Amino acid sequence: xxxxxxxxxxxxxxxxxxxxxxxxxxxxxxxxxxxxxxxxxxxxxxxxxxxxxxxxxxxxxxxxxxxxxxxxxxxxxxxxxxxxxxxxxxxxxxxxxxxxxxxxxxxxxxxxxxxxxxxxxxxxxxxxxxxxxxxxxxxxxxxxxxxxxxxxxxxxxxxxxxxxxxxxxxxxxxxxxxxxxxxxxxxxxxxxxxxxxxxxxx
Amino acid sequence: xxxxxxxxxxxxxxxxxxxxxxxxxxxxxxxxxxxxxxxxxxxxxxxxxxxxxxxxxxxxxxxxxxxxxxxxxxxxxxxxxxxxxxxxxxxxxxxxxxxxxxxxxxxxxxxxxxxxxxxxxxxxxxxxxxxxxxxxxxxxxxxxxxxxxxxxxxxxxxxxxxxxxxxxxxxxxxxxxxxxxxxxxxxxxxxxxxxxxxxxxxxxxxxxxxxxxxxxxxxxxxxxxxxxxxxxxxxxxxxxxxxxxxxxxxxxxxxxxxxxxxxxxxxxxxxxxxxxxxxxxxxxxxxxxxxxxxxxxxxxxxxxxxxxxxxxxxxxxxxxxxxxxxxxxxxxxxxxxxxxxxxxxxxxxxxxxxxxxxxxxxxxxxxxxxxxxxxxxxxxxxxxxxxxxxxxxxxxxxxxxxxxxxxxxxxxxxxxxxxxxxxxxxxxxxxxxxxxxxxxxxxxxxxxxxxxxxxxxxxxxxxxxxxxxxxxxxxxxxxxxxxxxxxxxxxxxxxxxxxxxxxxxxxxxxxxxxxxxxxxxxxxxxxxxxxxxxxxxxxxxxxxxxxxxxxxxxxxxxxxxxxxxxxxxxxxxxxxxxxxxxxxxxxxxxxxxxxxxxxxxxxxxxxxxxxxxxxxxxxxxxxxxxxxxxxxxxxxxxxxxxxxxxxxxxxxxxxxxxxxxxxxxxxxxxxxxxxxxxxxxxxxxxxxxxxxxxxxxxxxxxxxxxxxxxxxxxxxxxxxxxxxxxxxxxxxxxxxxxxxxxxxxxxxxxxxxxxxxxxxxxxxxxxxxxxxxxxx
Numbered sequence: 001x002x003x004x005x006x007x008x009x010x011x012x013x014x015x016x017x018x019x020x021x022x023x024x025x026x027x028x029x030x031x032x033x034x035x036x037x038x039x040x041x042x043x044x045x046x047x048x049x050x051x052x053x054x055x056x057x058x059x060x061x062x063x064x065x066x067x068x069x070x071x072x073x074x075x076x077x078x079x080x081x082x083x084x085x086x087x088x089x090x091x092x093x094x095x096x097x098x099x100x101x102x103x104x105x106x107x108x109x110x111x112x113x114x115x116x117x118x119x120x121x122x123x124x125x126x127x128x129x130x131x132x133x134x135x136x137x138x139x140x141x142x143x144x145x146x147x148x149x150x151x152x153x154x155x156x157x158x159x160x161x162x163x164x165x166x167x168x169x170x171x172x173x174x175x176x177x178x179x180x181x182x183x184x185x186x187x188x189x190x191x192x193x194x195x196x197x198x199x200x201x202x
Numbered sequence: 203x204x205x206x207x208x209x210x211x212x213x214x215x216x217x218x219x220x221x222x223x224x225x226x227x228x229x230x231x232x233x234x235x236x237x238x239x240x241x242x243x244x245x246x247x248x249x250x251x252x253x254x255x256x257x258x259x260x261x262x263x264x265x266x267x268x269x270x271x272x273x274x275x276x277x278x279x280x281x282x283x284x285x286x287x288x289x290x291x292x293x294x295x296x297x298x299x300x301x302x303x304x305x306x307x308x309x310x311x312x313x314x315x316x317x318x319x320x321x322x323x324x325x326x327x328x329x330x331x332x333x334x335x336x337x338x339x340x341x342x343x344x345x346x347x348x349x350x351x352x353x354x355x356x357x358x359x360x361x362x363x364x365x366x367x368x369x370x371x372x373x374x375x376x377x378x379x380x381x382x383x384x385x386x387x388x389x390x391x392x393x394x395x396x397x398x399x400x401x402x403x404x405x406x407x408x409x410x411x412x413x414x415x416x417x418x419x420x421x422x423x424x425x426x427x428x429x430x431x432x433x434x435x436x437x438x439x440x441x442x443x444x445x446x447x448x449x450x451x452x453x454x455x456x457x458x459x460x461x462x463x464x465x466x467x468x469x470x471x472x473x474x475x476x477x478x479x480x481x482x483x484x485x486x487x488x489x490x491x492x493x494x495x496x497x498x499x500x501x502x503x504x505x506x507x508x509x510x511x512x513x514x515x516x517x518x519x520x521x522x523x524x525x526x527x528x529x530x531x532x533x534x535x536x537x538x539x540x541x542x543x544x545x546x547x548x549x550x551x552x553x554x555x556x557x558x559x560x561x562x563x564x565x566x567x568x569x570x571x572x573x574x575x576x577x578x579x580x581x582x583x584x585x586x587x588x589x590x591x592x593x594x595x596x597x598x599x600x601x602x603x604x605x606x607x608x609x610x611x612x613x614x615x616x617x618x619x620x621x622x623x624x625x626x627x628x629x630x631x632x633x634x635x636x637x638x639x640x641x642x643x644x645x646x647x648x649x650x651x652x653x654x655x656x657x658x659x660x661x662x663x664x665x666x667x668x669x670x671x672x673x674x675x676x677x678x679x680x681x682x683x684x685x686x687x688x689x690x691x692x693x694x695x696x697x698x699x700x701x702x703x704x705x706x707x708x709x710x711x712x713x714x715x716x717x718x719x720x721x722x723x724x725x726x727x728x729x730x731x732x733x734x735x736x737x738x739x740x741x742x743x744x745x746x747x748x749x750x751x752x753x754x755x756x757x758x759x760x761x762x763x764x765x766x767x768x769x770x771x772x773x774x775x776x777x778x779x780x781x782x783x784x785x786x787x788x789x790x791x792x793x794x795x796x797x798x799x800x801x802x803x804x805x806x807x808x809x810x811x812x813x814x815x816x817x818x819x820x821x822x823x824x825x826x827x828x829x830x831x832x833x834x835x836x837x838x839x840x841x842x843x844x845x846x847x848x849x850x851x852x853x854x855x856x857x858x859x860x861x862x863x864x865x866x867x868x869x870x871x872x873x874x875x876x877x878x879x880x881x882x883x884x885x886x887x888x889x890x891x892x893x894x895x896x897x898x899x900x901x902x903x904x905x906x907x908x909x910x911x912x913x914x915x916x917x918x919x920x921x922x923x924x925x926x927x928x929x930x931x932x933x934x935x936x937x938x939x940x941x942x943x944x945x946x947x948x949x950x951x952x953x954x955x956x957x958x959x960x961x962x963x964x965x966x967x968x969x970x971x972x973x974x975x976x977x978x
Contacts, residue, residue, distance in 0.1 A: 056351070062361045065750055069351040088749055089347045104348055166312075 050075040052199035061189030142171075152176045213592040220493060223500040230503045232412070236455065237510040252799050253829055255789055256679050259801065265410050265444050268299075268419065269665055270402040271392065272430055273438030279391075279398045281435040286389065286400035289426045296422035299404040304389035315359035315374060317778045320767035322360050322370040323731045324724040328700065330372055331727065334734040342367050343740060347747045362748075363758045366741040369731070377717065377780075383669050392668040399440070399668055410445040413452065419445055442665035447654045454653070455511045458946050462939060469938035470525065473931055477610050478532065482600045487528035490589040494524040497585025498578045506574055511948070513574040523579075523904070524586030525935055526553060526911045529928040531594050535601055537924045543595050549918030549925075554587040556860055556914065557907040560853040564903070567849060569842050575900070579907075611923045614930060617970070625971045631964070635885025642884070645893035646840035653948045667806070675831040676813065678711075678802035682825050685772060688798045689720035691825045695802060698819045707812045709805035714772065714787045717780065721769045736762050843896040850902065857910060865917065871972060872917055876909025879964035886960055897950050901957035908936055909965035916973055926970075933966040 051074040058067045071085040080096035092103040102110040140160075147154035157171040169185040184192040272289065274282045286304050294302045318325060326334070333342055346367050349358070359370045383390040383401050390401035408415035423441060430439040470491075474484045502509045527550040534546050558580045565576035617624070654662075678695055682688035692715035702708035719727065735741070742755040775784045789799040807813065813830060820828035854877065861869035880902045887894060912929040919925035940962070943955025 058351075060362070063363055063750075063754060065754065067350060067748055067750060085348075085351055088351065088747055089344060091348050091352055093352060102348075102352065104344065109345070109348070 049077065050199065050201050053197050055195045055197075056192060057195075058192045059190060061191075147172070152180070209592070209595070213596055216588055216592045220496065224496060227496065227500040227503065230507075231499075235503055235508055236452070236514065237411075237508050252681060252789070252797060253679060253827075256677070256799065256801055256829060257831065259786065259789060260677065261444075266406055266408075268404045268406065268423065268441070268443035268445060269669070270404065270423065270426060271399045271438070271440040271442075271665055271668065272402070272436050273397050273399040273440065274436045276393065276396045276398040278435040281433075282398055282400050283389070283391075285430065285433050285436055286402055289429055290402050292429060293402065293404055293422050293426055296418065296425070298418035298422040299406045302402065302404045304400065304402050312359075313779050314377075315370070317774060318370060318373065318770070319360055320765070321724070321770040322365045322373075323762060323765055324728040324767075324770070325373040325719065326369060326727045326730070327372050327376040330367075330369060331730065334730050337734060337738075339367075339734060339738065339740050339743075343744050343747060346744055350748060362744075363754055364761050366744045366755075366758050367735065394668060397438075399438075401669075406445070410443075411448045411452070416445055416449040416452070420449055440661045440665050440668075441658075442662050446658055447662075450655050450658055451511070451653060454655075454948060455514070458948060458951065462943055462946075465939060469935050473935060477608075477927070477931060478536070480601075482597075483532055483536075486532060486594060486597060486601075487525050489593070490528040490586045491525055493589040494582040494586030498582030501581035502574055502578045505577055506570075509574060509578070510571055511950075513571065513578050523557065523907055523911070523932075523936070524583055526550070526908070526915070526928065526932040527587055527590040528594070529931045530915050530925065531590050532601075533924040533928040533931070534919070535594075535598065543591055546915075546919070547591065549915045550587060550590065552860070552864060552914045552918065553911045554583050556857045556910045557583050559856045559860065560903060560906050560910070563849050563853040563856060564846075567842070567845060569845075572842075572846070572900075608923075608927070610927050610930065614923065614926050621971055624967060628964075628967055628971055631882055631886070634889050635882040638885040638887070638889030641891070642888045643893040644840070644843065644895065646843060646895055647836045653950065655947075676816075676833075677804055677829055678816070678820060678826055679799060679829050680802060680826050681797045681799045683797060685798050686720055686722070687825070688800050689715050689718065689772075690722060691823055692800055692802060693720055693723055694823045695819065695826045698823065699802070702812065702815060702819075707808045707815070709807070711802055711804050712783075712787065713802040714784065714800045717775060717784055718770055718772050721771075724769050732762075839896050843894075843899055846896060846899050850899065850906075853903065853906065857906070868917075872910065872913035874972065875913050875965045875969040876906045878968050879909055879961050880905050882964050883957055883961040887957065892956070895953060897953040898957045901954045902961060904958050905961035905965055908933065908962050909969070912966055912969045916969065921973055929969075930966065933962055936962050 053072050055070045060067060069085055070087050073081065073083045075081045080094060083093040085091040094101045100112045101108060142157040142159055145156045147156050152174060155173045159165050159168050167187055169187055172183040174181045181193065181195050272282055272286050290302045290304045293299055349368060350362065357371055358368050359374055383392050392399040392401060406415065406419050427439050430436045470487060471484060474487065502513060530546050530550055531543065561576045561579040564572040567573065680688050680692045680695060682691055692713045696713050696715055699708060699711045703710065736759055741758040742752065745752060745755045772788060775781060787801050787803065813833065817828040820826045858869065858873055861872050865872060883902065883905065884894065887898065912933065915925045915929050937959060940955045940958040943951050944959050946952045946955060
């Protein structure tokens, strides 16, 4: 049951993974095709840190309304990812190789250990695997399809497992030099659009 | 001649009766006819039928389940998971199990959420309830906002309009079962330090005590074990399940009973060959003992349907007792030319009467084990006695006649010369025994009688620790006049248990009220949600903070007001994914007269002292009781040890009455050997530092039976050497048989043997010293 509870978390967590994956291979997207992606990602191991801003707009189908949030993010190959939501409430999320920690008002409100929570491990693993250049990890969980080759490009990830499929329809990634946006479509009709800007890589 | 032919007719009748018994025995005889569980020896507690029902339910849950754990390094987690999948496939393919699962049920949570969804305004976790009661809604609003925008927020079973604060999400999260087994996307696992364990659950059908059920299950698990051992990644393979203990118990009983039986028979054969030097003398005791056992087993299974291992141990000991009659006849017949049994009939009849009285007294106790033993031994003795009386005289023509060289007789006569030394030896033993009495201790704990192999017990404990699963031996039982009363009382008990959990003294517990609150509590919760959330405009605060249209707050308010789901009842969960778990906690009643009842299962406790807290807790809440099967069983063993001591006094009293009628004041010579032997034995065991229990006392009854035979036979035959030969042969045979019992791995048999061994030797010695002295 705990595992099932985590599915939702995992699913949404993957959107983060995708958002960080994207700028990585976007840089060399001129080499088209999925097999080419692999070599693009190989370059990714050289990226030591990434940072930028994000604007998120979540459409809730049930209520026919959108929920907006914004903030900044930073990734460091050693320290992991920080996802700081500034509006509407300041919340800090940290994903490392060992754990996922969420803080609000300087207080830890959630901490999930990678070893105790396999779903947490999956998020962390996929995330780090991509930055380590291991494309196989992502293709284990998703079918990857090119929607639009060239610049701007669009790719679509569709989940392979039953558990993910029941919640998540697809993740679409759009970008030019870096990833510009990702769109998360859930089976219940909800759609989350995350727009990235001012992305800097080192 | 008329007398002779009547005798023939009776002998034939006895043969027919035996054939009948043998036939009906074969129809009843199966592996399931034998109990190995120590609990089967305890009386059905007539005052607590609901407790029995609860115990049955607990047993039923675990009886047909097998848990297998494959352990290895945490780092090898993925390989272990693959291996577990392969092992599970192998178990499935074996056909021994009706289901084999490693998988967590994916769809279960959303199905369960659908059941709870209509009742979302009246289901609160303790934490949320406390906050609402204090009016602390701000943290709840902040949490809801965060979860709405965070990429890893808590799942929302109901929309933000239907359940603005996600009360249902928190309720669902609070349902996480009290178990150390955690599901991941591949199934259940447990973790301990750097070790990772994959869990396989397998269910089989059929009686776990039946050999036909055990064989395929054990074979499948054995090959699963081989599969695991071949794998380099797996370092441990743990098994847990009643069926393993049942099979081990049956195997141990089988092997030990055959050792004791064969040992006893071998001793008899060698003794008889040495003493009688004739194979025809050898055949007759075997026949009488065999018939005794046949009658005993047949009668016991006819009356009780299932016979316990301990009863069978007594059966093995019967080999020692009933052979008295055969020896007495043969030793007599060898020396006398006269046919017939008339000369020794009074002796062996008195022997069988007194022994049956001594054992029969136990049939009056409410202890099923004692009743079985009483019937088994009495039937066996009577069967052997009838065989000697009816059949042996007919076999006279095959027995060699006339006096032959008699080494045993010579040896005994030689022993008379050193009877002074024997008396001194006896005196020393009495002194040693006296020194033991101040240290007399009793130990009635059930664990001292645990008979499963230590390896299996260790695995079981390991699995229990890893699963942190509630053992079936201790739980709370909640009774009530109605379903709602049961729920209310369970809630009161839960409130108390929560403090134990918070203090870290109790790891977890599982109660029906955790799945379905009582109507009273649901009403309370709904009222709280109304006043603390909706009346105070909390939804507006939330939607405002989220930057969502204010209209949604009004909609949320309307949804709350229009919600009229009624109350969540236990029956609503009957078709849910947790139905199985819920059902195992709820004791359904067939008719309205029996009270409704539910179980609260308990996780690990920090120390045994917590059990006292649990008992005290149960005392405080009406209709709740703490069932401690281990403690209860130990207490019962103690009670019955005390009761048996009194019954022993009664047995001695009955025997003494018979002896007074026969011997008048001289009866003390007959009763003293077993009585004194018993007292010295108890003293010796204490001097050896061995605490006594029920089974030591049980053994002293056997000392009485054999000791009486010694006294009576010698007395009836006026101390003639053939009688001394007979009782000596039987005492030595019994000693050899019980020497093997003392070596038994089964604690019950061990205690038994350790008592009978010195007891019988002493009874013989006392009789020998006393009697020869009286003659001289």
